[in-house]
Amino acid sequence: MTQPPNQPPQPGGFGAPQDPPPSGGFGAPQTPPPPQGAPGTPPPPQGPPPGTPPTPPSGAPQPGYGYPQQPGAAPGPYGQQPGPYNSGPYAQPQQPGPYGQQPGYGYPQPQYPGAPGTPPPGPGSRNPFRNKTVLAIGAAVAALAVIGGTVWAVTAGGDDKKDKKPVAQQSDDPKPSGSGGPVNPGDGSGAGDGATEDLNEGRQPGEARVLWYKEAPDAPGSGADAPGMWVTDETVVKAAYKQLFAFNVDDGKPTWDAITFPQKICSVTDEKTADDKIIVAYMSGASDRAKCNQLQEIDLDTGAKGWEQEAEEGELFDTILSAELTVVGDVLMVARSQSGTAYDITSGKKLYDKKKYGDACFPAGFAGGGDRLLQVASCGAGGNNAHDELQELDPKTGKVKWTYAYKKGWRIERAYSVDPVVIYADNKDEKVWNISTFAVGKVTSQVGVDEDFAPECGWAILDRDLQGCQGVAVADDTLYLPTKATTGANEIVAIGLADGKEKWRVKSPVEEPMLPMQVEGGKLIAYVEPSYDSGGRIVAIPTGGGSHQPAELLQNPQGAADIENSFYSRDIAWADGRFFLSSARLTGNDDAKEKLMLAYGK
Numbered sequence: 188m189t190q191p192p193n194q195p196p197q198p199g200g201f202g203a204p205q206d207p208p209p210s211g212g213f214g215a216p217q218t219p220p221p222p223q224g225a226p227g228t229p230p231p232p233q234g235p236p237p238g239t240p241p242t243p244p245s246g247a248p249q250p251g252y253g254y255p256q257q258p259g260a261a262p263g264p265y266g267q268q269p270g271p272y273n274s275g276p277y278a279q280p281q282q283p284g285p286y287g288q289q290p291g292y293g294y295p296q297p298q299y300p301g302a303p304g305t306p307p308p309g310p311g312s313r314n315p316f317r318n319k320t321v322l323a324i325g326a327a328v329a330a331l332a333v334i335g336g337t338v339w340a341v342t343a344g345g346d347d348k349k350d351k352k353p354v355a356q357q358s359d360d361p362k363p364s365g366s367g368g369p370v371n372p373g374d375g376s377g378a379g380d381g382a383t384e385d386l387n388e389g390r391q392p393g394e395a396r397v398l399w400y401k402e403a404p405d406a407p408g409s410g411a412d413a414p415g416m417w418v419t420d421e422t423v424v425k426a427a428y429k430q431l432f433a434f435n436v437d438d439g440k441p442t443w444d445a446i447t448f449p450q451k452i453c454s455v456t457d458e459k460t461a462d463d464k465i466i467v468a469y470m471s472g473a474s475d476r477a478k479c480n481q482l483q484e485i486d487l488d489t490g491a492k493g494w495e496q497e498a499e500e501g502e503l504f505d506t507i508l509s510a511e512l513t514v515v516g517d518v519l520m521v522a523r524s525q526s527g528t529a530y531d532i533t534s535g536k537k538l539y540d541k542k543k544y545g546d547a548c549f550p551a552g553f554a555g556g557g558d559r560l561l562q563v564a565s566c567g568a569g570g571n572n573a574h575d576e577l578q579e580l581d582p583k584t585g586k587v588k589w590t591y592a593y594k595k596g597w598r599i600e601r602a603y604s605v606d607p608v609v610i611y612a613d614n615k616d617e618k619v620w621n622i623s624t625f626a627v628g629k630v631t632s633q634v635g636v637d638e639d640f641a642p643e644c645g646w647a648i649l650d651r652d653l654q655g656c657q658g659v660a661v662a663d664d665t666l667y668l669p670t671k672a673t674t675g676a677n678e679i680v681a682i683g684l685a686d687g688k689e690k691w692r693v694k695s696p697v698e699e700p701m702l703p704m705q706v707e708g709g710k711l712i713a714y715v716e717p718s719y720d721s722g723g724r725i726v727a728i729p730t731g732g733g734s735h736q737p738a739e740l741l742q743n744p745q746g747a748a749d750i751e752n753s754f755y756s757r758d759i760a761w762a763d764g765r766f767f768l769s770s771a772r773l774t775g776n777d778d779a780k781e782k783l784m785l786a787y788g789k
Contacts, residue, residue: 385746386400386744386746386747386750387744387746388746389745390744390745390746391744391745393742394722394742394743394744394745395741395742395744395766395787396744396788396789397743397746397747397785397786397787398436398437398438398439398765398786398787398788399434399439399785400439400747400750400782400784400785400786401425401432401439401782401783401785402780402781402782403427403770403773403780403781403782403783404427404428404783405775406427406428406773406774406775407428407775408775408777409775410772410773410774411428411429411451411775412426412428412451412452412771412772412773413425413426413428413769413770413771413772413773413783414426414452414454414455415455415456415457415465416758416760416767416769416784417459417487418436418760418762418767419459419463419487419488420763421435421436421442421488422434422436422442422443422487422488423436423760423767423784423786424465424487425769425783425784426452426455426467427770427773427783428773429447429448429449429450429451429452429469430446430447430448430452431445431448431452431467431485431490432445432783433445433487434784434786436762436763436765437788439786442490443489443490446485446490446492448469448481448483449469449481450470450471450472450473450477450481451469451470452468452469453468453469453470453479453509453510454467454468454479454509454511454512455467455512456513456519457654458514458555458556459487459514460514460517460532461516463486463487463488464484464485464486464532465484465485465487466482466484466512466514466519466532467482467483467485468480468481468482468498468512468521469481469483478500478506478507478508479507479508479509480497480500480507480510481495481498482495482496482497482498482521482535483495484532484535493535495535496535498510498521498528499521499528499537499540500523501523501524501525502525506524507521507523507524508524509524510522510523511552511553511651511652513553513555513560513654514532514555515556515557515558515559515560515582516557516558516582517531517532517533518530518531518532518538518555518560518583519532520541520553520555520560520582522550522552522553525543525549525551526541526542526543526549527540527541527550527553527562528540528541529541529582529585538583538584538585539585540585541562541580541585545566546566546567546572547566547568547570548564549564549565549566550562550564551565551575551651552599552651552652552653553653554605555582555605556604556605556606556654557605557606558582559579559582559606559608560580560581561577561579561602561605562578562579562580563575563576563577563578563599563651563653564578567595571595572595573595574592574594574595574597575592575593575597575599575612576590576591576592576593577590577593577599577625578590578591579608579628588627588628589627589628590628591625591628591629591630593612596614596616596617597613597614597621598612598613598614599611599612599651600612600613600651600653601644601653601654601656602653602654603622603642603659603661603666604661604666605654607624607625607664607684608624608625608626609623609624609625609661609666609684610622610623610624610625621633622634622666622687624684624687631684631685632683632684632685632686632687633687634682634687635687635688636680636687636688636689638668638670638680639670639671640668640669640670640671640680641658641669641671641672641677642656642659642668642669642702643656643657643658643702644657657702657704657758657759658702658703658704659703660704660705660706660711661684662730663706663730664683664684664685665681665682665683665684665730666682666683666684667679667680667681667682667703667706668680668682668703669701669702669703676694676695676696676697676698676700676701677694677695677700678692678694678695679692679693679702679703679711679713679728680692681711681730681735691735692735693728693736693737695737696715696724696726696737696739697715697718697721697724698718699716699717699718699723700715700716701713701714701715701716701726701737702714702716702759704759704761705761710727710728710729710730711727711728711729712725712726712728712740712761713725713727713728713737716752717743717751717752718748718752719748719749719752720745721745722742722743722744722745722746722747722748722751723748723751723752724739724741724742725740725761725766726738726739726740727740741764741766741787741788743766743787747785750782750785751768751785754769754770754782754785755770755772756771756772757770757771758770758771764788764789765786765787765788766786766787766788767784767785767786767787768784768785768786768787769784769785770782770783770784
């Protein structure tokens with residue numbers, strides 16, 4: 188039994204957000220600290236000084252199981268006291284760790300700017316710029332330059348281009364007519380532009396094949412986004428800078444002519460509709476005053492363009508420099524900085540606006556899936572009543588079904604799942620986190636697992652990007668999260684959403700991290716990272732009773748391990764026995780041909 192964050196714990200309750208507990212704890216995915224004055228940084232929390240034991244309200248029941256414990260347990264990560272009940276929107280500041288304090292138990296570590304589990308720059312990290320228009324970070328650019336050199340060695344055949352205009356990569360090999368994009372032979376032999384290295388050369392018995400490999404189109408020297416990756420029965424579609432490419436899932440040949448937009452792509456719908464359509468947003472111009480407001484519907488199967496229009500502007504200070512696009516059934520929600528507008532996704536017709544309400548509550552982000560639409564609002568604007576609110580909306584009308592208010596200092600960062608509703612929130616000042624499951628506006632359970640979780644999440648500087656995480660899965664009333672591993676193997680933990688307790692955990696089969704992707708056929712599909720001398724692999728983990736040992740589905744060939752391991756920013760997908768890996772950010776590096784996509788199969 189778990190009470191809402193603004194209620195005292197009940198006897199026998201577990202994991203309920205508490206008043207400040209003693210120091211100790213652990214457990215949050217890592218990410219770099221935010222710049223000073225980063226948007227969304229919560230104000231200092233109210234409450235007793237660090238180390239003050241919580242005091243229940245007068246007449247409140249005495250705490251039962253799940254209440255913060257006193258220091259003295261065995262040291263956890265970073266040598267602090269684990270304190271396995273420091274979860275919740277009122278947990279106490281912890282011992283030194285990232286940002287000078289250690290996160291509390293059961294709560295993902297503070298993510299800046301708002302991304303649990305964002306990995307540090309380096310091979311295999313997920314894109315920190317996913318679907319966002321942000322400034323490049325010097326260290327990341329330096330890392331990308333090194334990775335670019337690695338690609339050059341693998342995909343030799345580039346030239347000294349001085350012209351940075353976005354053009355499709357040319358190939359000396361025959362290619363299908365009307366390709367309009369980077370084309371490779373589709374036989375695993377490399378880039379198709381003179382490269383001689385066969386990515387399947389020396390493939391060992393039992394290893395999967397590289398089905399095909401694609402280089403990226405040229406990007407400006409400042410870099411460019413390559414958001415989204417959508418897989419249908421026969422086609423995988425990928426965005427890169429100003430273009431949208433479509434490749435046959437088996438041989439990589441273009442399935443329709445590449446689409447070139449007038450300006451750079453600034454956002455996409457991560458999820459496709461039931462009839463395989465997406466919405467692409469591109470900039471209104473190339474100047475600093477350009478908006479991310481040009482909407483275009485695209486059919487993934489044919490490349491046909493559907494409706495197009497300009498998204499509405501907000502009021503003063505309500506910008507659309509970076510749009511967040513969310514699909515819920517046949518509704519498209521376009522989020523601005525302080526509001527949102529819903530459209531009929533089949534026609535582009537406007538349905539309604541979501542604007543400021545109540546005590547200066549401004550919509551700050553949306554999450555959707557199936558027939559459920561969630562809204563997160565930022566309220567109080569730094570005052571004494573500053574807080575976040577979570578709402579479920581009727582996607583057709585925007586009518587509020589229920590509202591849940593978090594306490595001051597807590598920021599709703601991620602929606603790990605929309606159906607059921609599983610929300611990750613954190614308190615950056617107190618360095619604690621909380622993962623709660625909701626039903627009709629009530630907290631039904633909270634994660635109470637003594638662990639340091641590390642899903643891969645993009646950075647969200649200008650908005651929340653509530654659904655911008657990989658490496659987390661929810662199915663059959665179970666949450667699957669990867670543990671952090673600085674080196675070597677990690678584990679995937681299965682957590683019951685009914686009570687927040689651990690069901691089971693399984694270790695990566697090799698000394699490399701493992702990420703959950705999805706559940707299908709009663710098995711959790713996970714991606715095991717490659718090493719420098721071995722390809723990655725796809726494994727299936729039984730989710731029912733009995734053994735949970737991973738069974739290998741694909742072992743990627745060692746010959747492509749260098750390329751697979753050097754996708755700095757990436758998207759991954761598993762569909763119909765094939766594994767797709769794509770870049771989510773292009774560096775614009777002139778010294779090397781950049782990677783776009785890599786596909787594996789039997």
